[in-house]
Amino acid sequence: MKVLVTGGAGFIGSALIRYLINETDNSVINVDKLTYAGNLESLKSVATSDRYFFEQVDICERNELENTFKRYKPDLVMHLAAESHVDRSITGPAEFIKTNIVGTYTLLEVAREYWSTLSESEKGKFRFHHISTDEVYGDLPHPEEIKNKSDDLPLFTEQTPYAPSSPYSASKASSDHLVRAWLRTFGLPTIITNCSNNYGPYHFPEKLIPLVILNALEGKSLPIYGKGDQIRDWLYVDDHARALYKVVTEGVIGETYNIGGHNEKQNIEVVKTICDILDELVPKEQSYAELITFVDDRPGHDRRYAIDSSKMNKELSWNPVETFETGLRKTVKWYLNNQDWCQNVQDGSYQRERLGVLANSLNER
Template sequence: MTRHLLITGGAGFIAGNLVHHWAAAHPNDTLVVLDALTYAGNRATIEPLIAAGRLSFVHGNINDRPLLDRLLAEHAITHVAHLAAESHVDRSITGPGAFLATNVNGTFTLLEAFRAHWQSADSPGHWRFLHVSTDEVFGSLEPSDPPFNETTAYSPRSPYAASKAASDHLARAWQHTYGLPVLVSNCSNNYGPYHFPEKLIPLTLINILLGRSIPVYGDGSNVRDWLYVEDHCRALESVLLRGEPGRTYCIGGCNEVANLDLVRLLCALMDELAPELPIRPSEELIRFVSDRPGHDRRYAIDASLIQNELGWQPQVTVEQGLRRTVEWYLAHRSWWQPLLSDQYASYMEQQYAARLA
């Protein structure tokens, strides 16, 4: 069966990796990417596939209902992987409106467009809508707490987390009310190629290359479960192709690491792999800064459900994944260096100053 898959936010980090994964794994599928190309969307991430005619790229916003209706019909979309979202917690604290507009209203608009498209085709049972979300909707864990799972109550702590929680509830409500074949996934922190430079791992790598201080929030003891993005793409593929509509699947890397320990691992790898650094050892660049407001203490995912039901499990340890990530950033300066200019550079300067204040 040939699928016609729409990936929203496909010029972003996770979705961009999913585009590459799907094009390689399912070359006979029709692949369509929709992206608004805001600051975190980089067409260069998928440009080789566009140039090769492996996908159709549509520059547009998920809040544009006429565009969605036309796109779904013209490309005869049967499957949707919805990853378009505002995703940076710091940005949500200073400007929450954009997060509500995209993550809540945009998800609603996309669900409604897909529902109309699905109903016009006599509600085919094999169609799927996968809504990709985050573990941040569950709130924060104490060190002794068990990991999050599919039954964990929601307790979002930031505007970003609240907006994603709202979109999760919308997706489930559309499945329950209208019978729309919706699935939801909640993942832990992703990392790997094409990660936007404002995030912790690429920010650390780039600051080391530039000889700039590495800001670490608080005492660096906040813990995250790190999921290599290629492992996540395999999980999303499994959920979209074999998951049961109406179900939620928690996806985690089973790699809990404190932020400070993660930064130190990156420093060691950069000292080993980067031939010329302005300052060595890189750990000398670490600076502790005022903690983020409402900074969640710990995230961790129990991924046993997806492992037992769909046979997926993470294959990449955090040590392996970080090495691959460092090697990718060192080899792909032409991808990330243009992102450090103009408006983005101005924003990063403001954030950098705020973190060191």
């Protein structure tokens, strides 16, 4: 098959493409605008494959998308292109509205137009897989808020109502609704997945885990929002890539599948675990944990996310392979061994400073 992947130079997209090239016989068309978070260095290991093709295209540019579809005639579309950093969405939401909503609309229309030209047998094989986030659901009760401690903590299921909190999650919720509407109204064969927090190699250093690793190695402070008691479900990115391929090849049209790592951890726990691993691998006179500092919380910060991925297990026989401990150790070692990549992806416009503080200061007025 020919698989068109949008956002393939990003963190999850590049992991998916490496999986597709290394573990399947499919051809891959990588469509990426190459924003600050997209880097072709993440695909060096597969870039020379005769089954890999790259097109630098903005998904908001309809003519360029149409030309790409005509040139490659994809069998599957896996849509990962998105602005995805919550703090950036607080500082500048406009780009999130443009890329995540208008871009998804444009891609849906181009895909629909292309799909309408296919033969009946080709139409039957075509899939439009939209990759989304658990943040569209809002947040869940924190253990501190549960009166009866014996009660099971609630999880996000595929039936959980949407209640996004940030400009980022609201834009992703909007794109999810568009994808469902294009199935119901136009018959475009779509599938949606919503995943928990990803981590692993090639993650841009604005996100928590790579930020902490790189700051610690340089002796910089390790900023923790609020008390650090926010809980996330952590999913190793290669496990996510396997799940995405399962869904696009075996999932049912019109269905939504939640993909989680079964690893609920408080942010402070994640940071301390990274410090423990670094204390072991790159010991210094003092523990890296002494670099931890607590800063004002993010506006509208969700306290807890947790995914129920039992549908993935029951219907598609998928479960994550990595535990949080094994995945995090692999991740730390990767960053220690790939300092050149870390330097190359950080241009002069981002020096691991905190983002989203402008909205915070306005919020306090």
